[in-house]
Amino acid sequence: MTDIKIPFSYCKLSRAANFLKCEVSDLINMAAMNKIEALIMLDGFHARVNFIGNIEDARKWYKTLSYPNKVSILSMQTRKITDYSYLEFDNKDYLGENKTGIDIFTEKSGENNIAGYAYAYAYGLWRVSFVNRLEFKDSEHDVFPVFSPCLMGGKSPIQGLFHAHPFLSFEKENRVDITSSAFNLSHEDLWITSYDIRRILENDCDCDSINEVDSINIIENKIIDKINVRSEKAIERHSKNKLEVISAAFCFKEEDSELFNEKCRHKDGRYNFSAWARQIKKREVRLFPDCKAPVSDEKMAEYISKALKPSHS
Known part of the structure; x- marks a missing residue:
């Protein structure tokens, strides 16, 4: 189907369902089955970023990152993680220790591995975890979702984005503050790329025929659990x-x-x-x-x- 014409690079699921002549719930099911990515558009989301590797790994990876094309809305510290997922490498701690670039990463050593994390700001399309919960209802309230890079563009050592505020409040006060940290997610908040739409069309909209999405960048709870268990x-x-x-x-x-x-x-x-x-x-x-x-x-x-x-x- 090389002659497929798609008039956008990405769109909301509702637009895609109309284009594909299917229901939004069909696309939600495909995402829950790991056949496509269900994405959310972030705009300056303050995140704790989990990174697999040590500081030297982070430094080498950071040097490979390019500045995104959306220069009008992003700062000079922003880098393209994948084609549609961007991070602003700046903790914006102007009253304390302001860090930018690779300096935002902190290394934590464990028994058998080294895991890093950082506080940064996310923009663009990011994959949503827990999309299976939206199979049962149109919206989900007060959730703490995990985001991971949209797979368009290649591999990334970033394994997940969490809301930064609860972690920061715990570090400062040894107390979790969930105020203003929860998300409300609905079908209307979700997006899809033309890449996945093309894959759907190439398989004649047959869900069982579509290969599962490459999981290299998908947040894996088992991996994160191992990192957390091994941390000191x-x-x-x-x-x-x-x-x-x-x-x-x-x-x-x-x-x-x-x-x-x-x-x-x-x-x-x-x-x-x-x-x-x-x-x-x-x-x-x-x-x-x-x-x-x-x-x-x-x-x-x-x-x-x-x-x-x-x-x-």
């Missing part, structure tokens, strides 16, 4: 699990406040953290990205308890 500091070992647990805890509390007050409070009104953990465990299929709680009930209760401690505690 608790913040590296548990930060991802903590955010998932706290997100699930508050999601349950807000969705069913009557049941929460009945099951998760002591008679004097104080939170019963053990009961709270048991309740979200019962709903793990719906509340957690992998449909399973990442840690034990006891550990979940500990995470929630610490997150709700006053900052002076």
Whole structure:
């Protein structure tokens, strides 16, 4: 089908569904089956960037990056990670230690590997994790998604972008602050590239015939879990699990406040953290990205308890 004409480089799923004469839910299903990428358009998203490799690896990789074509909206510190995924290598900490370029990366040594991370700003199209949750409903509220580079353009050692604020608040105060950190995602927020549309057309819109997307840049929970487990500091070992647990805890509390007050409070009104953990465990299929709680009930209760401690505690 070399004669396929597509009048855009990327578009929203709704536009693509109209172009392909299918339903948006069909494309959501393809993304959930890893046949295509479901993407979100980021504009200055403050992110914690997980990087696989040591500082020397990061330095060599950084030298290969080029300045993106969208110069009108990006700073001189912005680099093209893939064709449509961009990072501004600047922590913008103008009151503290402002770092730019390769200096934004921090190296963390573990027993058998070295993992780096950085705080930066993301632009352009990034792949969305947890898209399978949008198969059941049109929107998902108060989620903490993981983003990874759009595969258009090649390989990248960046394994995932997380919302920066909870990590920064934990580093400064030893307390997770989820205020203004959650995302609301809907079908209308998702995009697709012409590359994937062409793959769909070349396979006559037959989902089973489409090869799975190259997973080299896709966030792999097992990889991230290994990095966290091997890290020397608790913040590296548990930060991802903590955010998932706290997100699930508050999601349950807000969705069913009557049941929460009945099951998760002591008679004097104080939170019963053990009961709270048991309740979200019962709903793990719906509340957690992998449909399973990442840690034990006891550990979940500990995470929630610490997150709700006053900052002076």
